[in-house]
Amino acid sequence: MRSAHHPLTPLVFIAPAVIVLGVFVVTGFMQTIGYSLTRYTAFREPVYIGLDNYVRLFSSDRFWLCLLNSAIYLLVTPALIVLSLTAAITVEANLRGMKWLRLALFLPVITPTLVGSVAWRILLKDDGVINTILGVVGIDAVRWLTDYPFTLVSAMFVTLWKGFGFYMMIFLAALLAVPGELKEAASIDGASRFQVFRNVTLPAIRPAIVLVAIVSSISALKVFEEIFVTVRGGPITQQTVVPLIYRVAFEEGEYGLASAIGFVLFLVILVFSLVNLFLARRAGS
Numbered sequence: 001m002r003s004a005h006h007p008l009t010p011l012v013f014i015a016p017a018v019i020v021l022g023v024f025v026v027t028g029f030m031q032t033i034g035y036s037l038t039r040y041t042a043f044r045e046p047v048y049i050g051l052d053n054y055v056r057l058f059s060s061d062r063f064w065l066c067l068l069n070s071a072i073y074l075l076v077t078p079a080l081i082v083l084s085l086t087a088a089i090t091v092e093a094n095l096r097g098m099k100w101l102r103l104a105l106f107l108p109v110i111t112p113t114l115v116g117s118v119a120w121r122i123l124l125k126d127d128g129v130i131n132t133i134l135g136v137v138g139i140d141a142v143r144w145l146t147d148y149p150f151t152l153v154s155a156m157f158v159t160l161w162k163g164f165g166f167y168m169m170i171f172l173a174a175l176l177a178v179p180g181e182l183k184e185a186a187s188i189d190g191a192s193r194f195q196v197f198r199n200v201t202l203p204a205i206r207p208a209i210v211l212v213a214i215v216s217s218i219s220a221l222k223v224f225e226e227i228f229v230t231v232r233g234g235p236i237t238q239q240t241v242v243p244l245i246y247r248v249a250f251e252e253g254e255y256g257l258a259s260a261i262g263f264v265l266f267l268v269i270l271v272f273s274l275v276n277l278f279l280a281r282r283a284g285s
Contacts, residue, residue, distance in 0.1 A: 036260035042253035053260035062237050069152060070221050070240040076156045077216045084164040088171035106165040113162055117229035120158045148238045155226040167212045174208035210280040214273055221269050241265050
């Protein structure tokens with residue numbers, strides 16, 4: 001039987017997305033690579049210099065310190081997985097009031113990151129609520145906004161607060177998709193709740209865990225607003241790579257060097273994501 005639609009019909013539907021990606025993503029990406037090979041500042045047109053920007057970059061202590069801070073910031077990923085999965089399990093229990101709890105846990109997701117960062121900065125200042133609570137239990141005040149590595153931890157609080165509700169919904173969808181018959185069969189065979197979760201639920205939601213791990217890791221490596229607002233005014237060596245790109249491009253006016261940093265960060269994220277996918281497939285096989 002002949003198809004009822006024209007062979008080019010699917011292309012018509014995907015054409016708008018392809019055009020948008022081509023103009024705003026692919027073109028911009030290629031321009032970034034081109035600029036990274038030039039001396040391009042706020043006061044002169046791009047001049048081709050080859051790999052000089054990359055030589056400067058890899059010989060810069062502050063780049064390596066910022067890259068190290070980005071690696072440290074990845075610690076937020078396992079914390080997000082644990083918190084969001086725990087919240088999803090709690091919500092899935094469908095106890096009284098769970099609908100309101102689900103709404104409350106998801107509320108930070110729809111709150112602008114800038115607003116959340118400002119709120120956390122107020123909470124974490126030297127005489128803020130957090131230090132007041134620490135003082136009540138006999139712990140000295142922590143300078144969350146000025147002392148390293150607490151500056152990174154402060155931004156991590158914002159990332160955790162902002163993101164775990166979104167990942168909770170991903171895990172909740174995965175949990176609801178686990179066949180109830182498998183859980184019932186395991187329970188009838190004498191498995192405890194923990195054994196059912198470990199041997200039935202956890203393998204079933206592994207794709208969701210891999211997705212959350214990769215997406216949250218990419219977000220952690222690209223973090224900007226949380227760092228920029230929470231730790232504003234702090235030394236750049238206490239921040240991550242994206243704030244360094246902002247500093248180099250918009251405060252120092254070296255667009256070529258900033259483009260080189262951006263391209264190297266892209267390669268780091270690409271390699272990290274591919275390794276995660278490889279390890280996840282190997283663990284699942």
